[in-house]
Amino acid sequence: MTLSSAAGVYRNGDYVVIERHSHRFPARCFWCNRTLAGSPVETATPAANVPLPRLPVCKPCHTQRLRRPRLALAVGMAAWIGAALLFIWLDEITGSSNSMVPAIFASMLVIIGLTAAVIAFELRVTAAGYSPVHVDEQYVWVAGAHREFLGALPDWSGMTLKELQQARR
Numbered sequence: 487m488t489l490s491s492a493a494g495v496y497r498n499g500d501y502v503v504i505e506r507h508s509h510r511f512p513a514r515c516f517w518c519n520r521t522l523a524g525s526p527v528e529t530a531t532p533a534a535n536v537p538l539p540r541l542p543v544c545k546p547c548h549t550q551r552l553r554r555p556r557l558a559l560a561v562g563m564a565a566w567i568g569a570a571l572l573f574i575w576l577d578e579i580t581g582s583s584n585s586m587v588p589a590i591f592a593s594m595l596v597i598i599g600l601t602a603a604v605i606a607f608e609l610r611v612t613a614a615g616y617s618p619v620h621v622d623e624q625y626v627w628v629a630g631a632h633r634e635f636l637g638a639l640p641d642w643s644g645m646t647l648k649e650l651q652q653a654r655r
């Protein structure tokens with residue numbers, strides 16, 4: 487395996503240390519170490535105010551991480567369709583019945599639909615990104631890389647995460 491193309495990416499124990507503003511990843515999936523043919527599927531980082539490196543990720547890993555949010559979205563849409571059908575049905579029977587039960591059910595379905603959509607959105611954000619263990623002006627520490635992905639990286643020669651955290655106190 488040649489990693490001559492990689493730069494600014496290092497191994498520090500179980501972590502990958504990435505130089506934030508100057509890095510080039512090996513053409514391997516961060517999560518499973520599969521060779522990335524052609525252009526890699528990249529994942530961005532959510533919920534951070536600073537621009538963070540994008541990790542190279544293969545299509546299967548990417549798809550797998552998006553499965554849960556899609557399921558939540560499907561539940562939300564099913565609830566909305568159910569609510570719409572209930573409202574239509576309610577409209578048709580109005581006049582003959584003053585029962586509030588269908589309206590309450592339909593409202594509940596709308597709430598379930600909204601909740602599922604919010605959950606789907608949250609999951610989507612999480613699935614599309616990663617949570618750095620540590621971020622400073624120059625470097626990002628990321629956990630969870632595949633063993634072989636880690637193993638192929640050059641050793642980090644700077645301060646370890648532990649030392650950095652101790653220096654902070």
Ligand SMILES: [Zn+2]
Binds near residue numbers: 515516520545
């Ligand atoms: Zn992968």
